[in-house]
Amino acid sequence: MIFPPWKGYFSAVQLEQPSPSQASVTPMNKAPQTAITPTRSQDYPEWYQQVIKHADLAENSPVRGCMVIKPWGYALWENMQRALDKMFKDTGHQNAYFPLFIPMSFLEKEAQHVEGFAKECAVVTHHRLEPDPETGGLRPAGPLEEPLIVRPTSETIIGAMYAKWVQSYRDLPILINQWANVVRWEMRTRLFLRTAEFLWQEGHTVHATSEEAIEETNKMLKVYADFAENWMAVPVIQGEKTPGERFPGADMTLSIEAMMQDRKALQAGTSHFLGQNFSKAQEIRFQDKDGQLAYAWTTSWGVSTRLIGALIMTHADDDGLVLPPRLAPAHAVILPIYRDEESRVQVLEYCNRLKADLGKVAYAGRAVEVQIDDRDLRGGEKKWYHVKRGVPLRIEVGPKDIAKDAVFVARRDTGESTSVGRADLVANITTMLDNIQNNLFERAKKLQADNTVTITNEKDFRAYFTPKNADEPEIHGGFALCHFASEELVQPLLDELKVTIRCMPLENNGPGTCFLTGQPAERMAVFAKAY
């Protein structure tokens, strides 16, 4: 057994703080070593930062609130893009690109939209720099007649173009997606979860009828849920936002919500039915079959690099990142083990052949990607390097293995390791990767199920969302399914407990009794603390 028995396991129970009595019973007073300190249960937010650092995904930049996405993190994003992009294309969408800058007046057209984004816009006011004699540095010069906003989202600039493009019902629908960066001047930022600049995709569609636009809104939510569950292995709840939580300017906002290992909710994607709000503000009109002039119905939908944060907080453990195989930049890493020059040549030759054979196997729409780590580093150092980066499979090849035409294979998700015949590995690698993918999904789903409760009264609600230790709150709470009479009535309690209404689930939802007021309630919502 290469891994100590306490490693590689995962359950909701493990996230609990060990009680003092349990801790003292730990055998041989040997504290469990983890690659990441602190552990999740010791300090979850700090653990998150450390995982990113040790996995080499991203780091803070000299620009306030903006991150640098490093090669390993960017490769992950590229894999997400590739899978999503195909799903968008398969549902009839095309990619296009619109400007980074938006004239300020565009943003002013839709009242709620202005209100929603005005507070966090970066504004460009000048178009030139000149020497500043006073400071010896530079100062802005050439004021713009109209300030330009760095896009916080592109409804307005894209809508302005759509207004030109749409004249007849024959021009509809327009189904366009854009991969872009956007800027929202956030006060407090965290890598991937909330950065001032982030990468995303935003779909913007125009339809002749309300029904068709609503269908599109629902369809794209399903695409996001499909991606989250089947590619990221992140189980999500699909639901509708309450009016107070809607996108500024939307008639309906749908979202997928995921539970992180600290049991807080993370909104992982949104799809908005914008009604005719933007088309009226921007004059997106068309002549219908009867020759009547009508305003179009629009939608928008997006997911961002925040998904990487969701992926980390769903799967990573106290030894670092754990990547779902379908999105992993490398499926496996081969660690050659040798003593001298003679065995080095022999081992490397064997490794290269193995890599070539595995590379002929297809998995999740691409060739199995294998890296050989032949750096002149200590074996242990290399092993932990790849553990922390979350590579799904670690393949160790030494002279003893070659003698048996077998290799040593270790799974990142469970820590299990076994000797596998070379031919067996090549034949079964897709099964092994699928097993990891499924295991990640199942255990994330179990965490969500284990920490989702139905609550029918205020007392239970308060107890559920109140930590036992107020000074150093332990991981607590989860998803609470509650009927509620109205958003306004529950808001004071939510503010007090720092709980939010995540969404009203689309499935298994119906009338009931409000947990707070006892009044009849139309629907149930997921309540949770959130990122």
Added chain:
RNA sequence: CGGGCUGUAGCGCAGCCUGGCUAGCGCGCUACCUUGGGGUGGUAGAGGUCGUGGGUUCGAAUCCCGCCAGCCCGACCA
């Protein structure tokens, strides 16, 4: 935009209160040795205008004033 704090080597910090040898420590980095199925141990070495501008003083990382930058706690948020 309110309240608190910090700027000393790539990173993390000590020194400052009570001014005084050549400004230290850990990690990391470089070289060599050692080790080799697990994050090894050793030896040597490189690296600092102590955020910035001024003041006090024989003498300032240390005391005083200004400025700049960043962090944390609130309101806001994919």
